[in-house]
Amino acid sequence: MEYKFGEIEPKWQAYWEENKTFKTPNDFTKPKYYILDMFPYPSGAGLHVGHPEGYTATDIISRYKRMKGFNVLHPMGWDAFGLPAEQYAIQTGTHPAVTTQKNCDNFRRQIKTLGLSYDWDREINTTDPKYFKWTQWIFTKLYNTWFDYEQGKGRPIGELPIPEEVKAEGDATVKEYIGKKRLAYYDDAQVWWCENCKTVCANEEVLTDGSHEKCGNKVIRKNLKQWLLRIPHYAQRLLEGLDDLDWPEGVKDMQKNWIGKSIGAEVDFAVEGLTESLRVYTTRPDTLFGATYMVVSPEHSMLDALVVDEKKEEVKKYSQAASLKSDLDRTELAKEKTGVFTGRYAINPVTGTQVPIWVADYVLMGYGTGAIMAVPAHDTRDFEFAEKFDIPITCILDPKDADEETREKVLAGKACWTEDGAYVNSSSDKTGLDINGLSKTDGIAKVTSWLEEKGIGSATTNFKLRDWLFSRQRYWGEPFPVIHWEDGEVTVVEDDLPVTLPDMEKFEPGDGGESPLANAGDWLTVVDKNGRKGRRETNTMPQWAGSCWYFLRYIDPKNDEQIFDPKLENYWMPVDLYIGGAEHAVLHLLYSRFWHKVLFDLGVVSTDEPFKKLFNQGMILAFAYETQTGAKVTSDLVEEKEGQYFHAETGEELRQIVAKMSKSLKNVINPDDVVEKYGADALRLYEMFMGPLDDTKPWAENGVKGVFGFLSRAHRFFANPDHIVDGEEDNEVLKLLQQTIIKVGDDIENLKFNTGISALMVFNNLAIKKGKVTKATAETFATILAPYAPHLAEELWSIYGNEKTLAYEPWPVADESLLVEDSHEYPVSFNGKMRFKIELPLDMPRNEVEKSVLEHELAQKWLDGKTPKKVIYVPQKIINVVI
């Protein structure tokens, strides 16, 4: 009875397709369950084994939930705009649409061979004009929305109150005023530019080392007119929204850090010889007594006014040098502080003393006010700077808990102390402020209210989150529905969407940051009814645009009248479970939440957050091999003998290590090959059996053989009518079956697929050992196997004479009465060490339990004549004798 997966699997895949088994009806009478995969970018390389990991997990849950009576929405689509197709077009002249179509077809074919239960009638593609019509539509909504801080929500731009003084200035000023409030705006921006990709990229797309996350090339700064989105307006909402989400804490932390909320105060320092004061932002207004100098960033707007004549030349030189430095030089490696004294002094408002104002590039213009008060005694950066330039260091926090040596140094201004301490030197007769003896919280509160009374400061909140750079110099992306008119007006087109891409033959980007669309001929030019000429926006949207909202389109993918039917949205949203890689922790997931909140405020969607529960699958790595000296050896040159590894040519013994799959190591696993050799069910099972879903783990072909063995044994046993008998089921089998039903179900609910499979294996082992089971048992086994190995399960189900698919058979309910025990085999320990076991009735009174244990012959041995001090008896758990 051979396990012919090569026949079984295509047969059932064809059955599901022909019968539209997984078509999802909009059946409002059933409870819904929306389970979503992060849709892939269909690359030319096809699926790798990382894709099916998440897809199998969601498929198992989908199949399980259907059996539990839910109406399950489980769709798939393509995030198909993107660079590779465009680069291929530049090289070969093949239109990106052609390449994309081919790749999508290949991905779909591959995914179908895995037996995943998607509703293919809901397939979407971000490059389809019928799809990106609505991406553009959302862009127009962003453009026409402003954030009302009083109500804490986005509102239509028409509801924006215009102040009288603005109105008085005329239409142009009103327009400008409105433009400054829109969530999408077009402006000069200092942007990250990747010379390799010839495009700009968002802050979030630049890695820590200053390289572009797409290609690894170092990015540079450039000034360009670009579209930006005012995501910081939603910073507070995005932060608060995280609290109620069932997401991995790590991802929430990453988003929190990225949003970077800090609470502090803005303080105005009077500047000697100027009427204008210098405003700084600080999180520690209570350390004002220790502020011995100030720093403004080289880009600060007041810099010119601050610099005294004799310092002009020096400061100018310094600022120019700073502007030429890349941000990388300014932050990453250049730990050595640099700066120049402006020659000007400010007055410390709490001490009334003079403090010098410096310019230094360790202060960034983009955060706070671009100027700081420096407290060198208690801030590492300020301390380094003050030491280098011999600026006074005043200790105002006594490190009471530190060791004596450190404490003395800190008090003397010879060391920096950044922890808490007791205020010293924190009072002034001149200004009357005194915070000595207060706690940190009280100190901050007292100084802040003192500043507020004097009208020179106020409590302020700051966020690290910056405007989102939203345009790219690419061809293969959503065109902006935007026209730049010859008279300088910019309009956003709201009717006649979509704006489609022009057909082109050359896709090279222009020099100096011009999109390929700048050469688009007729497409470029527009004339309005008054004869005014305009030029279409030539930048396109970033790849994130299409993925920001795709989960909404699955709900009603063919609707040409609306983005979706609100009734359907109301039923299906939010996404109940979203599974994908952790690499999207801040990018896609933050952008998506932002758009969703705007759409929520505008009443387009019914939920404030799109994804109720999020889960990250771990990365799949592969084994690689290296010599004793650490030289890597490609996998085709490795031989395994008796569990050890040798170089096929030199015979040298090799070490097995774990590494990312890579072409250079020749250790890439192609799912097609696995399906060919072991079948889709084996691939699915192994992907889940490897370990916890969220762990990073290495692929091992022997592991695939292991689960393949399980499927073969299960098939050999359960598909053979000789093993399926009538009559009463064996008690042991019956009992284990109930336990397995519970275990497999619970493990699916908790995404612990590896142990669920283990339970199925244990049951299979027992059935084989017994040699026979009843038909009822066999059918139950097929049912609980189905989410994991659906092809084999359907096969068995039909062998038992069922004519319909088991995809909608109810999940079995365990008969818990069969699991009730009347006795328990207790482990008996002496001083915590397990020594022997004893079977005792559950209803035995405590004193009799103790008696039975102590009378046991082995107990005499361990007691060794002594009287036990105490006997711990935990019913149904253990017995511990303390001697």
Place this chain on the structure above:
RNA sequence: GCCCGGGUGGCGGAAUUGGUAGACGCGCUGGAUUCAAAAUCCAGUGAUAGCAAUAUCGUGCGGGUUCGAUUCCCGCCCCGGGUACCA
């Protein structure tokens, strides 16, 4: 530097309201089957000592709490991820 996550057999990994450490699978060893091999089946398999029954040790390291700690607390070490002049 800071913030997360993690260290358990030869390997992937089980087990946490504190209660038999090592489920399940791989690998390995022995046996059955075979002319032989593959495949399959059966048995064994944490380390050390012992013919064995059995004993001692054992969940990164060092302490602590407890009748009892992989699990809780304190202090370290190592690995992975994120982030970094954000005032």
